[in-house]
Amino acid sequence: MTKIIEDVRKSLKELSDETTKQGGQRFFKEHIKMYGVKAPEVKKISKDYFKTIKEKPKKEIFELCEELWQSGYVEESMIACHWSYALRKKFEPSDIEIFEKWVKLYVNNWAACDTLCNHTIGSFIDRYPDYLGRLKTWAKSDNRWLCRAAAVSLIVPARDGKFLNDIFEIADILLLHPDDLVQKGYGWMLKAACKNHEKAVYEYVFDNKAVMPRTALRYAIEKMTADLKASAMKK
Numbered sequence: 001m002t003k004i005i006e007d008v009r010k011s012l013k014e015l016s017d018e019t020t021k022q023g024g025q026r027f028f029k030e031h032i033k034m035y036g037v038k039a040p041e042v043k044k045i046s047k048d049y050f051k052t053i054k055e056k057p058k059k060e061i062f063e064l065c066e067e068l069w070q071s072g073y074v075e076e077s078m079i080a081c082h083w084s085y086a087l088r089k090k091f092e093p094s095d096i097e098i099f100e101k102w103v104k105l106y107v108n109n110w111a112a113c114d115t116l117c118n119h120t121i122g123s124f125i126d127r128y129p130d131y132l133g134r135l136k137t138w139a140k141s142d143n144r145w146l147c148r149a150a151a152v153s154l155i156v157p158a159r160d161g162k163f164l165n166d167i168f169e170i171a172d173i174l175l176l177h178p179d180d181l182v183q184k185g186y187g188w189m190l191k192a193a194c195k196n197h198e199k200a201v202y203e204y205v206f207d208n209k210a211v212m213p214r215t216a217l218r219y220a221i222e223k224m225t226a227d228l229k230a231s232a233m234k235k
Contacts, residue, residue: 069106085119139173148185161196187219
């Protein structure tokens with residue numbers, strides 16, 4: 001199985017491009033390790049190599065994902081996220097411990113956080129909603145990525161109209177968080193919930209706009225109708 005990781009890294013190195021690398025770095029405040037491979041090419045590498053391992057036990061594939069996470073390279077983290085999401089029909093309750101570990105130990109940028117949470121963790125929560133309480137625990141963490149993960153893991157369920165009360169509870173916990181990446185995360189979660197619950201989200205924002213950071217507020221109201229958006233923005 002180690003050969004698979006070696007081959008993945010060889011493929012990434014062969015497609016690395018300095019211009020892509022420099023361009024990609026502009027999207028991050030932190031210095032990010034990257035090969036400089038374009039997203040469609042990373043996705044293709046991920047799909048091609050997953051075909052060779054898809055019949056392996058889930059445990060072994062998760063171990064490969066962890067090895068990719070450990071490198072710190074953003075492209076390798078994307079592949080790890082694609083592979084774990086591909087196993088979503090095989091998720092079990094105990095898998096949340098693995099996903100939490102990945103956020104705690106390896107996530108160090110918004111792209112890795114969002115890719116893991118939107119797909120892998122979001123699918124897990126959709127399958128096992130009893131673990132919504134775990135997200136609320138994450139929201140109280142000192143780890144900025146666990147806090148962002150608590151919100152962005154609900155983006156896809158929120159678009160489907162699910163878990164509105166839990167979304168508001170997580171927004172309450174994160175409401176005054178000083179980190180702009182966390183503010184953007186819960187603002188995005190509220191924006192996603194607008195698709196099916198615009199009035200309820202508007203009322204939540206209106207009730208909290210005196211204290212809600214403007215960054216979070218602007219994200220939350222982005223998709224609202226013009227009149228509601230104008231009302232929410234009034235000081």
